[in-house]
Amino acid sequence: MLHINNLSKKFGKKPILQSISFSVRQGEIIGLVGENGAGKSTLLNILATIQKPSDGNISLNELTYEKDRKDIRKQIGFVPQDIAIWDEFTVEENMIFFEKLAWRRKDKSELKQLCLDMELNKWGEPVKRLSGGMKRKLNLAISLIHDPELLLLDEPTVGIDLKSRKEIGNYLKRQAFHQKKLIIYTSHDMDEINNLCDRVICIGDDPFYKNLLMDMGKDVISF
Ligand SMILES: Nc1ncnc2c1ncn2[C@@H]1O[C@H](COP(=O)(O)OP(=O)(O)OP(=O)(O)O)[C@@H](O)[C@H]1O
Numbered sequence: 001m002l003h004i005n006n007l008s009k010k011f012g013k014k015p016i017l018q019s020i021s022f023s024v025r026q027g028e029i030i031g032l033v034g035e036n037g038a039g040k041s042t043l044l045n046i047l048a049t050i051q052k053p054s055d056g057n058i059s060l061n062e063l064t065y066e067k068d069r070k071d072i073r074k075q076i077g078f079v080p081q082d083i084a085i086w087d088e089f090t091v092e093e094n095m096i097f098f099e100k101l102a103w104r105r106k107d108k109s110e111l112k113q114l115c116l117d118m119e120l121n122k123w124g125e126p127v128k129r130l131s132g133g134m135k136r137k138l139n140l141a142i143s144l145i146h147d148p149e150l151l152l153l154d155e156p157t158v159g160i161d162l163k164s165r166k167e168i169g170n171y172l173k174r175q176a177f178h179q180k181k182l183i184i185y186t187s188h189d190m191d192e193i194n195n196l197c198d199r200v201i202c203i204g205d206d207p208f209y210k211n212l213l214m215d216m217g218k219d220v221i222s223f
Pocket of ligand 1: 011016034035036037038039040041042043
């Protein structure tokens with residue numbers, strides 16, 4: 001279980017996140033929404049241990065972010081907004097490269113299966129020839145090589161077609177349901193958030209998203 005307790009973040013004197021507290025259970029998909037600049041990526045970066053909070057504490061199962069940073073990192077799969085893969089390499093070469101950096105070993109057939117599970121079937125294709133949706137799938141597959149328990153996804157479906165979006169969404173649902181992963185992901189697509197997420201965290205002062213999602217009958221927590 002992930003517990004976030006009274007988390008705040010300031011950049012200089014500017015408060016971005018204020019007194020955020022919520023918990024995520026195994027198997028839950030949490031949507032993170034809010035207007036541009038509300039602090040969604042900042043919260044994901046903190047949960048991914050890339051940035052430190054100004055205040056508050058976070059724990060994942062028995063581990064705390066303060067004391068057990070190294071072990072926590074092993075449990076996290078993070079997909080940032082910007083795609084970070086090698087353009088000149090094939091899908092296979094990218095998977096093998098990133099497997100070498102991962103702390104858990106996977107053989108070639110397991111890596112290929114990971115791609116096929118999310119309907120990425122371009123194993124021998126150079127990344128530069130892949131569509132945007134395929135690149136996003138590859139980025140996601142790379143983040144899963146070490147079987148992380150907590151998946152943090154920053155707009156994983158932005159700019160891609162409906163079919164690929166659905167395939168990524170279905171994959172995430174299977175990961176949550178069968179593998180009991182905890183998934184937190186950001187999107188500006190409220191239909192997608194509505195279809196995919198068990199609960200939604202709204203950040204920022206503007207009540208627009210909160211009201212919209214509550215009208216859709218969603219379980220919303222706002223900060
Ligand atoms: N390293 C930094 N130093 C100073 N200010 C920052 C830094 N990173 C982010 N900010 C500011 O924090 C605020 C929140 O940014 P963040 O990227 O978390 O928002 P967001 O909700 O993810 O936005 P978007 O929907 O546009 O991706 C913005 O005002 C941004 O300018």
